Amino acid sequence: MGMKANGKISTAVIRRLPKYRRILQELMVKGVERISSNELSALTGFTASQIRQDLNNFGGFGQQGYGYNVEGLHGQIGNILGLDREYRMAIVGCGNLGQAIANYATYYKTGFVVTSMFDVNPKLIGISINGIEVQDYSEMQSCLEKNPVDIGIICTTKGSAQDVADKLCNGNVKGIWNFAPTDINVCEGMVLENVHLSDSLNTLAYFISHNDPRNEA
Amino acid sequence: MGMKANGKISTAVIRRLPKYRRILQELMVKGVERISSNELSALTGFTASQIRQDLNNFGGFGQQGYGYNVEGLHGQIGNILGLDREYRMAIVGCGNLGQAIANYATYYKTGFVVTSMFDVNPKLIGISINGIEVQDYSEMQSCLEKNPVDIGIICTTKGSAQDVADKLCNGNVKGIWNFAPTDINVCEGMVLENVHLSDSLNTLAYFISHNDPRNEA
Numbered sequence: 001m002g003m004k005a006n007g008k009i010s011t012a013v014i015r016r017l018p019k020y021r022r023i024l025q026e027l028m029v030k031g032v033e034r035i036s037s038n039e040l041s042a043l044t045g046f047t048a049s050q051i052r053q054d055l056n057n058f059g060g061f062g063q064q065g066y067g068y069n070v071e072g073l074h075g076q077i078g079n080i081l082g083l084d085r086e087y088r089m090a091i092v093g094c095g096n097l098g099q100a101i102a103n104y105a106t107y108y109k110t111g112f113v114v115t116s117m118f119d120v121n122p123k124l125i126g127i128s129i130n131g132i133e134v135q136d137y138s139e140m141q142s143c144l145e146k147n148p149v150d151i152g153i154i155c156t157t158k159g160s161a162q163d164v165a166d167k168l169c170n171g172n173v174k175g176i177w178n179f180a181p182t183d184i185n186v187c188e189g190m191v192l193e194n195v196h197l198s199d200s201l202n203t204l205a206y207f208i209s210h211n212d213p214r215n216e217a
Numbered sequence: 218m219g220m221k222a223n224g225k226i227s228t229a230v231i232r233r234l235p236k237y238r239r240i241l242q243e244l245m246v247k248g249v250e251r252i253s254s255n256e257l258s259a260l261t262g263f264t265a266s267q268i269r270q271d272l273n274n275f276g277g278f279g280q281q282g283y284g285y286n287v288e289g290l291h292g293q294i295g296n297i298l299g300l301d302r303e304y305r306m307a308i309v310g311c312g313n314l315g316q317a318i319a320n321y322a323t324y325y326k327t328g329f330v331v332t333s334m335f336d337v338n339p340k341l342i343g344i345s346i347n348g349i350e351v352q353d354y355s356e357m358q359s360c361l362e363k364n365p366v367d368i369g370i371i372c373t374t375k376g377s378a379q380d381v382a383d384k385l386c387n388g389n390v391k392g393i394w395n396f397a398p399t400d401i402n403v404c405e406g407m408v409l410e411n412v413h414l415s416d417s418l419n420t421l422a423y424f425i426s427h428n429d430p431r432n433e434a
Contacts, residue, residue, distance in 0.1 A: 011262035011431055014423050018416035026400070045228035081419050082426025097317035104314075104398070104414060112418060150425060175425045177418065181321075183243070192432040193421040197321060197412070201329060201394065202235035202298050204410040208367060208392045209299025214228055215409040 013054050017077050019044055020054075024074035036067035045214075086111045088149040090173070092164045093156035094119040094134045097179055101153055106130045115149055120160075144171035151175045158182040230271050234294050236261055237271075241291035253284035262431075303328045307361065307390070309381045310372035311336040311351045314396055318370055323347045332366055337377075361388035368392050375399040 023043050027035060037048040044051065055068070058080055078084060089105065091098045094117050105114045118137045119125060125136050135143055152168035154161050154176060161180035168176055168190075175191035178184055186192045207213065240260050244252060254265040261268065272285070275297055295301060306322065308315045311334050322331045335354045336342060342353050352360055369385035371378050371393060378397035385393055385407075392408035395401060403409045424430060 008429070008431075010264070012264075012267075015262075015416075015420055017423070018413070018419035021419070022413060022416065045232075047227070047229075050229075080423070082422045083419065085426065087422060087425070095317070096313040096320065100312070100314035100317050101414075110415075112422075151421065175421050177421055186432065189430050190432075191421060191424040191430045193417055193424070195414070195417050196236070196239065197318075198327075199232075199235035199239065200410055200412050202238070202300065203232055204368065204392050204394055204408060205299045205304060205329075206231050206234070206297070207408040207410070208304070209302070212225070213406050213408045214225075215403065215407075 009057050013057055016044075016046065016054055017081055020051075021074055021077040021081065024070050024077070027070045028074060032070050034067045034069055040068070083111055086113060087151055088113055088115045088147075089151040089153055089177075090114075090116040090118065090140075090144065090149040090168075091153045091155055092118045092137065092140070092168070093154065093160070093180075094121075094124045094129065095155065098153075098155035099129055101155060101179070102129050102132065112151075116143060116147060118143070140167055141171055144168075144173070148172055151177055153177045154180050154184070156180055226274050230274055233261075233263065233271055234298055237268075238291055238294040238298065241287050241294070244287045245291060249287050251284045251286055257285070300328055303330060304368055305330055305332045305364075305366040306368040306370055306394075307331070307333040307335065307357075307366040307385075308370045308372055309335045309354065309357070309385070310374075310377070310397075311338075311341045311346065312372065315370075315372035316346055318372055318396070319346050319349065329368075333360060333364060335360070357384055358388055361390070365389055368394055370394045371397050371401070373397055 020040070023040070037051045040051050041048040055073070058076065089112055091102055091114055098117065098119070102114050102117065105112055114130070114132055117129060117132050117134045118140045119134050120137045124134045127134050150173065152164070152171070152173040154164050156164055158180050161178065161182050161184050165176060165178070165184040165186055169187035173190070175193065176184070176186060178192060178194045184192070237257070240257070254268045257268050258265040272290070275293065306329055308319055308331055315334065315336070319331050319334065322329055331347070331349055334346060334349050334351045335357045336351050337354045341351045344351050367390065369381070369388070369390040369392075371381050373381055375397050378395065378399050378401050382393060382395070382401040382403055386404035390407070392410065393401070393403060395409060395411045401409070
């Protein structure tokens with residue numbers, strides 16, 4: 001069941017929503033107007049009953065015998081995810097990973113905008129990445145006061161991640177997207193999203209070792 | 218249900234295994250010896266019944282009233298995932314993202330070893346990244362014949378990704394880990410794992426926009 005006792009949607013359901021939306025977006029590009037839960041099942045790897053349950057959490061957008069309207073469902077999931085607004089982001093740690101994330105965000109041109117970048121390395125401070133000047137990490141707190149951001153992205157080493165998280169907590173950031181491969185503690189009320197690339201690599205290992213080329217979007 | 222009609226474990230179950238293993242590893246570091254499905258539920262965000270169902274697919278490692286042996290279950294999930302062997306990997310595209318992935322793989326020192334790197338950029342060809350020399354992409358096929366790899370990692374732009382995938386298919390690679398934000402077609406039998414960073418970012422947006430700081434590992 002997707003609903004918890006307190007009426008909140010379970011995190012497992014929420015984590016499936018971006019995938020639904022991404023697949024619906026691909027279907028829109030292909031000109032597909034409607035889709036059944038069985039077809040969505042084949043594309044997502046989730047069961048049709050799981051999909052119906054998930055989407056029922058939000059009132060159920062499907063109609064028996066018709067399925068789901070692709071564009072309508074795409075828009076509604078986007079609204080649920082909070083993608084109908086803009087998010088300002090600061091990248092902390094501007095090495096290869098930080099720069100790759102900056103390029104990625106710029107590429108997508110969605111509602112996620114990198115507005116500031118910080119590093120401790122004198123060779124990086126002052127250079128411009130996609131039009132954003134890398135600023136001195138020691139000035140981050142005052143910079144964030146002047147130009148608040150919604151999301152802080154941690155692209156530092158493991159050893160620096162907790163210090164960055166502490167400063168982002170003091171800097172009135174609402175959420176942290178953590179790429180450092182370590183557990184960090186965040187202040188009360190802070191949203192934390194850890195990126196675990198190893199999960200994806202381990203899944204790949206499963207399919208290789210089982211000689212099982214099931215591929216999904 | 219995790220099992221499909223053909224007796225295969227569903228991809229949704231397989232995708233949860235790396236997370237179970239990661240959390241079990243953290244528990245081992247903390248010295249925890251056993252854990253119940255309810256405790257695993259709190260740590261993973263999946264329901265206890267989902268967890269029991271998932272692990273029953275592999276024979277069920279739990280004992281009523283005891284729960285799961287942390288170290289035993291960690292080892293068994295690792296074996297199921299195919300982590301009891303080494304995977305040789307080639308990185309194609311050695312810009313910021315490719316170099317970040319090379320650093321990441323080196324950092325983890327697990328069974329995933331980067332053995333070759335390729336790029337088309339003359340400024341990158343010949344340089345050494347973590348002890349691996351970047352080779353000319355035009356020589357990739359003959360390089361892979363001499364030094365076969367299990368996994369090809371695509372870190373190129375969207376526009377180059379399909380060409381790289383085609384050459385990896387011809388190069389006897391078993392699986393592709395694709396970071397290029399585009400759909401690619403792969404040859405029969407090839408395992409494809411796409412990394413969708415936007416799914417993680419969209420999940421973060423949900424929790425921020427709903428002012429809902431539920432955090433999990």
